[in-house]
Amino acid sequence: MAIGGETTGTTLTASRTRWELQLLSDLDREFADRHNKQSIVVTGTVRKVAGIETEPRWIIDVEKLAVADAKTFKEGTRIKVLGKLQSTGPQCSGGSEMAIHANEQVWPLLFSSESRLKPVAETSIGQTVQLTGDLETAAEDDLCAPGFIRVNAINRPAALPATTEDP
Amino acid sequence: MPIKSQPFLIVALVALAAAAEPALAEHYRIQPKCRSEARLASELVFVRHAKSCYRGTCRNGQAVYDVTAGQEQAVRSMAAGIDRQNAVPEPRSNRLLISYPNQNDKPASLTLAAAGLKVIQDYESGSFLVVEPRDGVTAEAIDTLLADDAVAYIAPDYIMSIPTNEDASEVLSTGTDSVPNDPNLNKLWGMQNSGAAQAWPHTRDSANVVVAVIDTGVDYRHPDLQGNMWSRGGIHGYDFYDNDSDPLDEENHGTHVAGTIAAVGNNGVGVVGVTWKTQIMAMRFLGPDGGGSTSDAVKCIDWAVANGAHVLCNSWAGPATSPELSEAVSRAERKGVLFVAAAGNTGGSGNNNDSRPYYPASLGQANVISVGAIDSNNNRGSFSHYGKRSVDIGAPGVQILSTVRNGQYATQSGTSMAAPHVAGAAVLVWATNFSTPTQSPAQMTAVRDLLYENARPVPGLKEFWGHSAPAKVAGGVLDLTFLSAASPDSDPPTTVPRQRLVENRMILDPARLR
Numbered sequence: 150m151a152i153g154g155e156t157t158g159t160t161l162t163a164s165r166t167r168w169e170l171q172l173l174s175d176l177d178r179e180f181a182d183r184h185n186k187q188s189i190v191v192t193g194t195v196r197k198v199a200g201i202e203t204e205p206r207w208i209i210d211v212e213k214l215a216v217a218d219a220k221t222f223k224e225g226t227r228i229k230v231l232g233k234l235q236s237t238g239p240q241c242s243g244g245s246e247m248a249i250h251a252n253e254q255v256w257p258l259l260f261s262s263e264s265r266l267k268p269v270a271e272t273s274i275g276q277t278v279q280l281t282g283d284l285e286t287a288a289e290d291d292l293c294a295p296g297f298i299r300v301n302a303i304n305r306p307a308a309l310p311a312t313t314e315d316p
Numbered sequence: 317m318p319i320k321s322q323p324f325l326i327v328a329l330v331a332l333a334a335a336a337e338p339a340l341a342e343h344y345r346i347q348p349k350c351r352s353e354a355r356l357a358s359e360l361v362f363v364r365h366a367k368s369c370y371r372g373t374c375r376n377g378q379a380v381y382d383v384t385a386g387q388e389q390a391v392r393s394m395a396a397g398i399d400r401q402n403a404v405p406e407p408r409s410n411r412l413l414i415s416y417p418n419q420n421d422k423p424a425s426l427t428l429a430a431a432g433l434k435v436i437q438d439y440e441s442g443s444f445l446v447v448e449p450r451d452g453v454t455a456e457a458i459d460t461l462l463a464d465d466a467v468a469y470i471a472p473d474y475i476m477s478i479p480t481n482e483d484a485s486e487v488l489s490t491g492t493d494s495v496p497n498d499p500n501l502n503k504l505w506g507m508q509n510s511g512a513a514q515a516w517p518h519t520r521d522s523a524n525v526v527v528a529v530i531d532t533g534v535d536y537r538h539p540d541l542q543g544n545m546w547s548r549g550g551i552h553g554y555d556f557y558d559n560d561s562d563p564l565d566e567e568n569h570g571t572h573v574a575g576t577i578a579a580v581g582n583n584g585v586g587v588v589g590v591t592w593k594t595q596i597m598a599m600r601f602l603g604p605d606g607g608g609s610t611s612d613a614v615k616c617i618d619w620a621v622a623n624g625a626h627v628l629c630n631s632w633a634g635p636a637t638s639p640e641l642s643e644a645v646s647r648a649e650r651k652g653v654l655f656v657a658a659a660g661n662t663g664g665s666g667n668n669n670d671s672r673p674y675y676p677a678s679l680g681q682a683n684v685i686s687v688g689a690i691d692s693n694n695n696r697g698s699f700s701h702y703g704k705r706s707v708d709i710g711a712p713g714v715q716i717l718s719t720v721r722n723g724q725y726a727t728q729s730g731t732s733m734a735a736p737h738v739a740g741a742a743v744l745v746w747a748t749n750f751s752t753p754t755q756s757p758a759q760m761t762a763v764r765d766l767l768y769e770n771a772r773p774v775p776g777l778k779e780f781w782g783h784s785a786p787a788k789v790a791g792g793v794l795d796l797t798f799l800s801a802a803s804p805d806s807d808p809p810t811t812v813p814r815q816r817l818v819e820n821r822m823i824l825d826p827a828r829l830r
Contacts, residue, residue: 150613152532152569152606153730154633154660154674154701160607167605201661201699202569202730203606 153202161191161209164226165286166295168195169208180214188217188224195228197254207295226284228298230256234273245297247271249280257297259285266300279304352462357471360412360458369452370472372410382452411436411473412453415444416466427464431457436539437585439499446473446584496520496582496592498540500725504587505692506576506712510737511772511796512590515744518800520581521593522747527577527627527739528553528620530613531570533563533600535721538571540579540586546595553598554619556612563598567606568720570598572728573631575719576736577743586725587718590740590796591747597625602632610638613676617644621653626746626753626760628653629739630676631732633660637675645676649683652757654764656739658731659688659701659781666696669703678706683760685742685767688781689713689734690793694774700731704790707781709771711737711794741767741796748799770798 150156159170159181170191172178180189192213198206232251245257247270258280260267270278282298353361362381363370369382412433416422419440428435432454433447449457461467494517495501507513526546536545536552545552553563565571574589574596581592599620601612613632620628628648645655660667660674669678669686677686686707689697691714696702700713713734720726746753746763753759764786771782771792778791 150602150608150610150632150634152567152602152632153658153732154635154677155662156607156634158634158636199663201663202728202732 151203155200155203155206157208161189163224164284164296166207166226166284169206171208171210173211177211177214184214184216188219188222190215190217196252226296227281228256228284229279229281230298231277231279232256233277234270234275236271236274247274249278249298258282259297259299261299264300266303269303269305270300273303273305276305355462355467355469356458357469359472360453360470363453364455364458367455369454370410371452372472410452411446411448413444413471413473414447414461414467415442415469417468418443421466423461423464423466427460427467431460433457437499439584443468496588497584498579498581498586498588499584500587500717503717506716506733506737507588507590509690509692509694509712510590510741510794511799512737512741512744515796515799516581516592519744519748520591522578522591522743522753523593523595525591525627525743525746525753526595526597526623526625527629527743528597528599528616528625529570529574529577529736530599530601530616530620530628530630531565531573531632532567532602532604532606533557533565533570534574534596534598535565535571535719536563536596536598537723538575538719538721539723540583540719541571541574541596543580543583544578544589544594544596546597548623552596553600554616555600556615556619557600557603557608563600565598565600565721566604567602568726569602569606569631569732570600571720572716572718572726573629573732573736574598575725576716576733577629577740579719590737591744594740594743594747597623608632610634610641614640614644617648617655621648621651621755624755625653626755627739627742628655629736630656631658631730631735633658633674633677635672635674637673637679641676642679642681645679645681645684649681649760650757652755652760653683654685654742654760655681655683656685656687656735656742658735659686659703659707661689661699661730661732662701663699666699667701669701669706671703673706674701677701678703682786683764685709685738685764686781687711687713687731687735687738689729689731690774690777691715694776694793696777696780697729697731697734699729700734702780704779704781704783706784708784708787709738709768709782709789709792709794710734710774710777710780711741713737738767738794741794744796744799766798767794768792770795 157169157171159172161168161170172181191209191211193209193211195209198208200206230249230251232249235248235250237248245259247258248255280300281302282300284296285299286296371380371382414423432450435445436448437446461470536542551561554561555563575587576589578589578591578594578596579587581588597620599616601616602608648655657677659669659677688702688707688710689700690710690712691697697714711734713731714729715727716733717725717727742763745766750759768786768788771789772795773789774791774793782790782792
């Protein structure tokens with residue numbers, strides 16, 4: 150339950166972010182009930198919803214739920230975004246200077262120091278790309294909510310190879 | 317500097333106790349006031365001379381002092397004078413009014429702190445501060461104030477009444493019978509729209525009714541709420557989020573809801589609720605992030621019912637329910653407790669609760685009143701959930717000003733703001749129609765039906781709510797104007813005799829006092 154009823158009723162905490170899960174099937178609801186307060190893997194599409202009486206909410210429209218493998222489980226959020234790359238001033242504590250814009254949301258980007266992807270991204274400024282990365286949470290007072298994406302793959306629908314990944 | 321007169325404030329005066337101690341009264345005379353004491357009301361002049369501690373005006377309009385040993389006889393003359401048969405119990409006020417010359421010349425905060433005073437309100441329209449002492453007002457505190465040139469005049473914040481006829485008996489009020497003196501009244505469009513403002517000349521107090529705010533807690537210390545908090549053994553409710561007896565709000569939401577229901581009326585501070593006087597029970601199950609478990613909500617409902625709440629205000633919801641929640645609401649229904657619930661919010665265009673229910677608003681028990689939100693043009697709030705069968709009535713819920721934590725005020729929108737208008741209305745209707753409000757299915761049903769029967773139909777809202785019994789008006793919105801008409805079946809308003817105007821001055825010889 151939540152103030153003003155602004156909740157899907159099911160939440161997941163990962164990467165220090167509270168995600169609400171929109172469960173679309175009875176099977177998913179039963180799975181969520183059975184694994185309450187346990188670690189799971191959620192696959193879905195994320196969207197941001199403006200709150201009326203609450204702060205903006207992050208909702209995952211769930212496509213798949215699975216039990217986390219206890220041996221290999223490591224909390225984190227792998228995210229894939231299709232959007233337009235833009236250069237930007239430093240917005241986050243991580244010193245990001247590039248961001249991807251999608252559905253009115255801006256995701257700041259970071260690259261590992263040895264990454265081959267940064268020059269690739271730089272040549273793709275202004276273009277639509279699909280990139281994959283791990284969500285890293287910014288400091289509490291940082292502007293990068295819910296965090297920035299540490300990029301580990303870029304897919305450009307252009308002349309260059311379909312997928313460019315860090316080794 | 318003359319004090320700007322406040323409307324509706326007439327000095328309630330106390331007679332000299334010539335009858336009780338005539339010999340003493342003859343020997344005591346203050347004359348003349350020294351120049352600095354021209355800035356003091358007489359009661360405070362006495363404090364300086366008697367080295368006493370002024371504790372306020374209370375107990376039949378008498379000033380109350382702590383005086384040093386040996387002075388009791390001298391001050392006893394202050395205690396008599398009011399005809400005790402006509403005496404009216406009044407709320408205690410130990411506050412002071414400190415006038416200042418202009419907006420650029422106000423008493424320094426250091427002065428006030430040194431005098432042990434907390435600023436309750438800076439009433440700039442009248443160029444005065446309302447301050448409250450931590451303890452009493454001592455001679456030293458007065459000297460500290462007089463040392464600040466920006467202190468133009470100091471007087472107690474008297475409790476006032478105005479008799480027009482000594483033999484008349486009318487309903488007593490600390491202000492006018494129509495308009496409270498809460499400074500932000502003109503920003504409370506919901507009080508006009510809901511008919512509360514029209515009802516106030518006839519009824520506004522619900523002291524014997526208890527309304528539980530089941531929410532994020534309530535800041536029971538708020539100056540505009542603390543006078544209306546339910547209290548038992550020093551606690552104001554319960555916190556099932558943290559499992560302790562302190563339901564202090566850590567979010568703001570519950571405090572905002574409480575203010576709409578019953579911010580203290582006519583106290584010269586902030587805002588006013590639908591009812592000026594009632595008992596708010598604070599129940600916390602929603603945490604700082606605004607979320608909480610259904611099981612804790614159930615506990616709040618049961619605790620509030622068990623401890624005497626007549627009305628429950630529930631500005632929370634979720635898309636799923638449980639049998640436990642439904643059964644808790646049924647238990648409340650059997651006890652005769654009204655359950656007011658916000659219909660819910662969804663950004664964009666809201667949600668049809670008939671198709672996608674939100675709970676507890678979509679529960680079908682007869683004690684549930686599900687409330688949608690309207691704006692000041694009587695349009696449905698764009699976010700407001702609706703449902704011809706699931707939602708019962710509309711109430712103001714867009715841009716609603718009310719109390720928030722730490723003595724502050726804020727404007728919020730949501731069905732969470734609409735529900736407390738209805739809850740406050742239920743409280744007022746209950747008190748007006750039953751001289752002894754009790755948890756009773758018959759009383760609860762009567763209150764609920766009066767709210768539904770008198771809802772104002774708005775054609776543009778007809779498609780959104782009010783089609784399913786016990787709701788009675790399709791597209792209806794809350795309307796309390798019926799309370800301004802005499803009801804032959806209701807108990808007459810409680811009347812008390814007017815307090816007689818008597819003199820509130822004492823003549824003392826400072827040489828006879830230590």
